[in-house]
Amino acid sequence: MTDVALLHAEEQAPLEGVIKGEVLRMYQEVAEHPEGEFHFYHGRRAAELFGYEPEWLDRAPPGAVASFAGVGNPHLRSRLQPGETVLDLGSGAGLDSIIAAWQVGPTGRVIGVDLNPTMCRKAEAHAAASGLRMECHEGRMEDIPLPDASVDVVISNGVINLSFRKRTVIRELFRVLKPGGRLSITDIVSAKQLSQSIVNDPKLWAS
Amino acid sequence: MFVLLEDAGFQRVRSTVVPGFAFRKESTRDAAEAYGVKAVLFTAQKPAT
Numbered sequence: 001m002t003d004v005a006l007l008h009a010e011e012q013a014p015l016e017g018v019i020k021g022e023v024l025r026m027y028q029e030v031a032e033h034p035e036g037e038f039h040f041y042h043g044r045r046a047a048e049l050f051g052y053e054p055e056w057l058d059r060a061p062p063g064a065v066a067s068f069a070g071v072g073n074p075h076l077r078s079r080l081q082p083g084e085t086v087l088d089l090g091s092g093a094g095l096d097s098i099i100a101a102w103q104v105g106p107t108g109r110v111i112g113v114d115l116n117p118t119m120c121r122k123a124e125a126h127a128a129a130s131g132l133r134m135e136c137h138e139g140r141m142e143d144i145p146l147p148d149a150s151v152d153v154v155i156s157n158g159v160i161n162l163s164f165r166k167r168t169v170i171r172e173l174f175r176v177l178k179p180g181g182r183l184s185i186t187d188i189v190s191a192k193q194l195s196q197s198i199v200n201d202p203k204l205w206a207s
Numbered sequence: 208m209f210v211l212l213e214d215a216g217f218q219r220v221r222s223t224v225v226p227g228f229a230f231r232k233e234s235t236r237d238a239a240e241a242y243g244v245k246a247v248l249f250t251a252q253k254p255a256t
Contacts, residue, residue: 041231049227071246072225158246160208167211174215180255183217184248186225189208191243 024116034066042069047095050186051076060098064126067093070157072186075099079182083107084152087176089141089185090114090159094123094134100155101132111151112136113144144172151176154183161188208249217251224248 029036034043041049043066044057050073057065069092080086080103088097091112101110110127112134114120120136127134139145142165154173163169173183212220228246230236238244 037231041229050225071228072248074248077221077223077248077250166208167214170208170211170215170217174217174253177253179253182250182252184250186246186248187208189245189247190239191245192241 028116028118034063043067046070047073052099056099056102059130060095061126061129063122064093064095064098067122068095070096070186071188072157074155074157074184074186075103076184078103078153078155078184080104080108080153085109085150086111087144087146087151087154088112089144089154089156089173090162091123091134091136092119094126094136096155096157097123097134097136098127098130098132101127101130101134110134111146113139113141113146115140142168142172144176146176148175149178149181152178152181154181154185156183156185156187158187160185208247212249212251216254218254220249220251222247222249 047057047065047068047070048054050070052073052075074096078086078100080100082103082105084104085108086097086100086104088100088110091097091114094112097110097112101108104110110132112120112123114123114136115138117138120138123136124134137145141159141163154177160166160169177183209220209222225246225248230239
């Protein structure tokens with residue numbers, strides 16, 4: 001890292017910590033109070049808007065559907081096959097993990113990674129209520145708690161944009177994927193550099 | 208994101224704008240439009256060798 005980059009990282013470190021706290025708070029709020037109002041659409045309405053199959057939403061636990069806070073539908077292009085190992089990065093309340101688990105079947109494996117241990121336990125409980133086994137690891141997307149070349153597919157939905165270190169996150173995805181592995185991720189991008197007032201606002205960044 | 212995926216070594220990087228994505232609050236929606244904020248579906252593959 002250059003001196004300038006190091007200085008920049010040091011300057012951003014306190015803000016990054018504040019934003020991490022705000023991200024944890026906001027998405028736990030969505031999970032615990034899905035009837036609330038947020039900057040983004042969430043729950044069944046959002047999932048239907050992004051083309052989730054109604055039968056998936058009928059079949060999944062209501063709590064997983066109500067807390068859905070994605071920005072698109074990574075399943076449209078994931079082409080999951082029975083027996084595959086899937087990483088759901090930022091698994092939240094578990095809806096995408098549950099849908100993935102249906103597709104990879106009992107010989108497959110779905111691993112969630114989430115910053116929030118409470119969300120991990122919630123996702124595992126939702127999967128168990130669906131008769132599925134999903135393991136969720138508490139961890140940061142910049143330091144994914146999985147071995148090299150250990151998953152066939154990565155899915156993720158509206159998570160990577162929350163990181164200050166997107167390049168590191170993408171390198172981590174490359175590291176954990178097996179050779180020939182693939183990813184299908186939906187996320188938010190902006191055509192223009194965001195103003196410093198937005199970058200410095202934890203609530204806006206987290207939304 | 209597209210460039211980050213290519214820089215990391217991914218191949219067959221593809222992106223498609225997610226139709227229908229919008230922020231719920233009008234003030235956020237207006238700011239998002241001003242910055243060209245979009246939701247995008249990315250797919251990519253790690254080389255087999």
